[in-house]
Amino acid sequence: MAKTLHPMWPPANVEAVCRVLASTDRPGLSGSEISKLLAMRGVADVNPTANKRDRLWAALMTKQQANQASNCIIRFINDAMAPGRFVHDSARFAALKDALNEPLALMALRVNDQGEVARATGASTLDEVAKLAGRLRTELNRRGIHPEIVKYCEEEILRKSLFHAVFEATKGVAERLRQMSKSNLDGSKLVDFCFSTKNPPPVVRINNFITETEISEHTGFANLLRGVFGTFRNPPAHTPRAAAGWTISEPDALDLFAMLSFMHRRLDGATV
Incomplete structure (x- = not known):
């Protein structure tokens, strides 16, 4: 034959x-x-x-x-x-x-x-x-998502678990900040430790931190981190998904991954 x-x-x-x-x-x-x-x-x-x-x-x-x-x-x-x-x-x-x-x-x-x-x-x-x-990974690749995102939630992406992928990816930003700052803090306390402007220069800064514009950008970035942690990390961490009714759609998850990717890129060029 x-x-x-x-x-x-x-x-x-x-x-x-x-x-x-x-x-x-x-x-x-x-x-x-x-x-x-x-x-x-x-x-x-x-x-x-x-x-x-x-x-x-x-x-x-x-x-x-x-x-x-x-x-x-x-x-x-x-x-x-x-x-x-x-x-x-x-x-x-x-x-x-x-x-x-x-x-x-x-x-x-x-x-x-x-x-x-x-x-x-x-x-x-x-x-x-x-x-x-x-699959979620396809769209993440197309968007050029920062590799640190996948590093922390690869298994969740493979299982197509948006709830856990978002949770782990957000935790990944906090873990990177801990590695950069040598701090054991978490959440808003971690952000305060890394980006506080009370005793300049901050432990972590995303720019030269000299001009008023640079200081404002630095402060805004810290607030962005606090907002993401409060919105996407704290609710899943403290309440079971079923009990809280906490869900996320794929478009929202992709938008969050893009936001986290932006954060990682700014941290790529940050000074410790």
Whole structure:
């Protein structure tokens, strides 16, 4: 029986898939995992000294070009996503699956729950990709959300738990302030300790803190922190969600993540 040859994938789509599989952070494949998976299917490692993404892209593109078919890429994904590889790390499987389904949606494909590339509803725009992928992380990536956000609520995002993702992301800002200031305080007391103008210069300042405008901006930023902590952190921390009826919609959660991202970017350039 003749083997079905699947159409070649555009180089940009292959690159997007490789960017996911070979990402430097979790849940990307390690260099040794890539070596093992390429060897399993007899795919030549044509550029072994390159970084993981370029190395994988070169290997799969070379094989696809030689075969004039994308079968080698599909097989690589199937091997990489074999459920048996994730028995003790189901969160990593979910993260890779969701991330792969974004570029695959542009080719009317997806990774199913069995870890295999399968047919799916296609997408032609990034908006459609986000809708089909159906996950919060997609929109966060599109908005360029600060990596500190995901650092503190990755598991909650994977579980699509908006309530807990918002709670953990807000806690993440407080934790960063504690690390910067070496303080053990929390909430408004932490903000007061870091940004108080009573004994200048403040412990943490987001600008030169010289002109009236700079001092006003500094004070406003501190008030913004207090407001976010009071609105999004304290209610979930002190009252069970069901008892308080505390809910948040996805649009509101995304807006909050954008606000927290702004805060982290200002802290990136802050002086301690």
